[in-house]
Amino acid sequence: MRQLRIFFRVIIETGIGVRRSGWSNWLVISILAIALTIFGCILQVTMTMKNVVTAWGSQLEISAYLKDGFQPKRVAREISQIPEVQLVEIVTKDVAWDEMKSTFKVASLANPLPNTLHIRAGNADAVEAVAAKVKLLSAVENVRYPLKIARKINELTHFIEIAGFAITAALSAATLTVIGNTIHLLIESRQREIEILSLMGVSPFYIKGPFVLQGAAYGAGSATVAILVLAVMHYYLDPYIIDQLVSLAPFLPRNIEYEMWQTFGILIGLGVLVGAGGSAWTSGRYIKI
Amino acid sequence: MIRLQNVTKDYGGRPALVNVNLHIALGEFAFLVGPSGAGKSTLMRLLYREETPTSGSVFVGGVNLNRLHKRQVPLLRRRLGTIFQDYKLLPRQTVFNNVAYILRALGVDEKEVEKRVQSALSVVSLEHKVDAYPDELSGGEQQRVGIARAIVNGPPVLLADEPTGNLDPATSLEIVQLLERIAERGTTVFISTHDTTIVNALRRRVIYLKGGEIVSDVDSGVYELEPNLNV
Numbered sequence: 001m002r003q004l005r006i007f008f009r010v011i012i013e014t015g016i017g018v019r020r021s022g023w024s025n026w027l028v029i030s031i032l033a034i035a036l037t038i039f040g041c042i043l044q045v046t047m048t049m050k051n052v053v054t055a056w057g058s059q060l061e062i063s064a065y066l067k068d069g070f071q072p073k074r075v076a077r078e079i080s081q082i083p084e085v086q087l088v089e090i091v092t093k094d095v096a097w098d099e100m101k102s103t104f105k106v107a108s109l110a111n112p113l114p115n116t117l118h119i120r121a122g123n124a125d126a127v128e129a130v131a132a133k134v135k136l137l138s139a140v141e142n143v144r145y146p147l148k149i150a151r152k153i154n155e156l157t158h159f160i161e162i163a164g165f166a167i168t169a170a171l172s173a174a175t176l177t178v179i180g181n182t183i184h185l186l187i188e189s190r191q192r193e194i195e196i197l198s199l200m201g202v203s204p205f206y207i208k209g210p211f212v213l214q215g216a217a218y219g220a221g222s223a224t225v226a227i228l229v230l231a232v233m234h235y236y237l238d239p240y241i242i243d244q245l246v247s248l249a250p251f252l253p254r255n256i257e258y259e260m261w262q263t264f265g266i267l268i269g270l271g272v273l274v275g276a277g278g279s280a281w282t283s284g285r286y287i288k289i
Numbered sequence: 290m291i292r293l294q295n296v297t298k299d300y301g302g303r304p305a306l307v308n309v310n311l312h313i314a315l316g317e318f319a320f321l322v323g324p325s326g327a328g329k330s331t332l333m334r335l336l337y338r339e340e341t342p343t344s345g346s347v348f349v350g351g352v353n354l355n356r357l358h359k360r361q362v363p364l365l366r367r368r369l370g371t372i373f374q375d376y377k378l379l380p381r382q383t384v385f386n387n388v389a390y391i392l393r394a395l396g397v398d399e400k401e402v403e404k405r406v407q408s409a410l411s412v413v414s415l416e417h418k419v420d421a422y423p424d425e426l427s428g429g430e431q432q433r434v435g436i437a438r439a440i441v442n443g444p445p446v447l448l449a450d451e452p453t454g455n456l457d458p459a460t461s462l463e464i465v466q467l468l469e470r471i472a473e474r475g476t477t478v479f480i481s482t483h484d485t486t487i488v489n490a491l492r493r494r495v496i497y498l499k500g501g502e503i504v505s506d507v508d509s510g511v512y513e514l515e516p517n518l519n520v
Binding site (some may be wrong): 001003004005006009020096192193195196197198199200201202203204206289 | 327337339359362365366367368369371373377378379381390391393394395396397398438452480
């Protein structure tokens with residue numbers, strides 16, 4: 001009960017601290033909200049790009065040409081056991097020959113085409129590995145797949161991941177600095193009070209706790225503002241952007257979806273973590289008890 | 290209650306206290322006197338662990354402060370009531386809240402806070418000023434709030450570092466008489482001062498510090514500018 005009362009008092013002290021901070025609260029929340037909105041936008045773009053690239057990559061097809069005398073269904077079953085394989089489509093030599101004859105004028109001769117399997121991997125990353133495994137099968141004469149495209153897509157995916165991580169790290173550092181400086185100013189303005197509390201035997205938790213909670217509150221408040229901005233953008237801007245993307249690149253799927261709730265959760269989590277972490281670090285550094 | 294054994298404190302080779310030995314018993318009332326720079330404040334700071342000695346040992350309530358972990362310092366300070374020359378009141382808190390602060394920080398129930406604060410304020414005769422802010426009070430009243438805050442948690446030891454340094458002679462006398470009344474309840478009171486008027490008016494134990502050394506320690510003494518050596 002006593003611990004609960006102490007925690008309750010720490011929350012009250014946090015409220016008093018926020019009230020005393022006055023206009024600087026709005027300044028900090030504005031700066032943080034801008035940083036988190038930018039971060040949220042980058043996160044959305046990164047996730048969208050990843051989804052686009054994954055969708056694009058999953059369209060890549062491996063063609064496996066079978067040797068004569070092997071049952072296409074049996075080989076298809078064998079290939080579908082490979083974990084990365086998403087789909088195996090059989091095109092028998094008769095179907096291929098009929099299609100060819102209907103498209104081109106061909107001389108009346110024996111069907112020269114092999115039985116073919118069209119294989120799709122789950123993503124571009126797996127195309128090369130699946131092709132190598134298929135090539136090793138005794139029933140397979142030859143394998144063809146768009147190697148350069150698969151590699152480019154993989155490179156693009158990795159670049160997006162690294163760029164997203166780097167931008168996140170940079171914005172987190174900037175956010176930490178802003179929160180740290182604000183809490184530092186607060187500590188400076190309350191230095192005498194802190195000294196008195198320390199001499200009275202008030203515990204470090206009670207002295208530092210309100211600053212840490214204040215930082216967490218800044219993070220949560222800023223994340224809420226950023227989420228509101230992003231939600232409005234998602235509602236009004238996304239349909240227009242997707243229309244433009246699809247008209248520029250018709251091969252893209254129209255259902256480029258990403259999880260907004262995931263972004264919101266990340267923003268709240270990051271905001272609170274960076275807010276509380278920045279404050280805890282600053283309190284530890286500048287409050288000498 | 291308070292014991293210093295061969296305590297030396299120096300700051301970068303400049304000695305503030307030299308081989309100080311001192312014992313103050315439970316419930317005792319004593320003055321620590323001496324000119325400015327004699328080492329009085331340094332000795333006081335050692336007692337509430339704001340400083341640690343360069344050598345020697347400091348005991349308060351049987352606890353060796355040299356061995357006290359940083360985390361235990363707040364526990365020590367709660368057992369000491371400390372009074373300062375500049376009062377050290379929270380300027381944006383009322384008299385009541387200044388006195389109640391430490392109790393609330395310790396998680397004391399609000400009804401108990403109310404009771405103890407009223408009791409402490411009645412000891413210093415400030416029950417009628419509960420809602421006032423420090424800047425609305427006279428110097429003497431502010432120091433009485435400081436005393437109420439120091440005694441509210443019922444500490445066995447009260448340390449006062451130049452408690453009358455900012456007060457006129459009449460108010461100073463009122464303050465030390467108040468501290469004397471608190472000592473009569475069994476609290477050890479140790480006051481550092483260079484105010485001859487209050488020391489000579491009370492005629493209690495006087496420990497004279499000069500150049501960082503105790504040069505005189507007399508029961509029922511007075512504050513002489515050049516005391517006879519009587520340690």
